[in-house]
Amino acid sequence: MRRQIAKAMGPVLSHVPVAMWPRIVSRFTGVLTPRAMTPHQTPSGSGGANVRLLFDFLDKAAGIDGDVAECGVWRGRTLIAMGLYLKQAGSPKKLWGFDSFAGFDEAVPHNFKNTSSDVVEGKAAIFGLSNVTIVPGYFRESFKAVENRRFSFVHIDCDVYDSYVECLSFFYPRMAPGGVILFDEYDDPDWPGAKRAVDEFCRSSGASVEFAEKDNFRKSYIRAT
Ligand SMILES: C[S@@+](CC[C@H](N)C(=O)[O-])C[C@H]1O[C@@H](n2cnc3c(N)ncnc32)[C@H](O)[C@@H]1O
Numbered sequence: 001m002r003r004q005i006a007k008a009m010g011p012v013l014s015h016v017p018v019a020m021w022p023r024i025v026s027r028f029t030g031v032l033t034p035r036a037m038t039p040h041q042t043p044s045g046s047g048g049a050n051v052r053l054l055f056d057f058l059d060k061a062a063g064i065d066g067d068v069a070e071c072g073v074w075r076g077r078t079l080i081a082m083g084l085y086l087k088q089a090g091s092p093k094k095l096w097g098f099d100s101f102a103g104f105d106e107a108v109p110h111n112f113k114n115t116s117s118d119v120v121e122g123k124a125a126i127f128g129l130s131n132v133t134i135v136p137g138y139f140r141e142s143f144k145a146v147e148n149r150r151f152s153f154v155h156i157d158c159d160v161y162d163s164y165v166e167c168l169s170f171f172y173p174r175m176a177p178g179g180v181i182l183f184d185e186y187d188d189p190d191w192p193g194a195k196r197a198v199d200e201f202c203r204s205s206g207a208s209v210e211f212a213e214k215d216n217f218r219k220s221y222i223r224a225t
Contacts, residue, residue: 002028003122010126018084019055030123031084032077040216045187049078049157050217055085057180057212057221061153062091066176069151071139071167072158072184073099074112076120082155083124083132093152097134098142104160139166150176157184161193168201175224182212186220198222 006029013021019034026036032051040047061068068086073079079097086093097120103113117136124132135142139158143166151174156167164183171181185194186209198220202208207222 002030006030006123007126011128014084014087014127017088018081029080029126030075030077031080033081037215037217043213043216043218045185045218045220046190047188047217049155049184050214050219051078051081053182053212053214053217053219054078054082054155056214057153057155057182058082058085058089058091061093061179062089064152064176064178066150066152066179067094067096067146068153068155069096069098069146069171070155070157071098071163071171072156073097073101073115073120073134074103075115076123078155078157079120079132079134080123080127080129083129084127087127087129087131091131093131095129095132096146097132098139099134099136100138101136139163139170143170146174150174150179152176152179154179154181155184156181156194159185159191159194161197164194164197165201168197172201172205172207172222172224177224179224180221181224182219182221184219187218 021033023035026033034052070079083095101115101117104111117134135145154171185191209220211220
């Protein structure tokens, strides 16, 4: 039912700036929008992505050569929001979405299994997002699709240590100067492997962690030189 409403409204919504979409639209489209963000009471590194921060980083990436990527797509809440934002801004950038669409072991409390690449490709089609390419599979295989590309902004939202290690070692050498890799879980006590992987990477590469904050969502990032 929700999908049918989204499908019917997609062509209209794709012409309304995503930052202006009413809060309720986020519920039936499954796209995270600025008006659907509930601020944290106090600064916190947990609680998922803040799409206002993502849009700020996309604005900054506009002046830097290179594609945009998201590692950890799940049902495309943030990927499709970014695809819409780039398209509506008239950006020529390509947006790549990487996910196994297999989620985690059943033992992990939120295991992200309730998705598929079809779900996300379907959403991209509803909004006519030809700028978005989904590459299903585990990162160690799927990243080969972009081994010769450069990146201006990468959103890492994949929770666990090994996946963070793979993302950092693949993308950092492919970032254009000034490009940013943003981490969703660096300060999230539910996913301690993210901080461990980023801190280890910074020690070995000389990169340093910086912080950005919006609506009391505190996220960290590194910038390529
Ligand atoms: C937190 S969810 C992504 C949430 C999404 N960005 C959003 O805002 O709704 C994390 C995703 O990372 C994916 N993931 C984690 N490690 C992976 C790996 N090594 N290869 C492929 N996908 C991976 C999982 O399948 C899961 O869908």
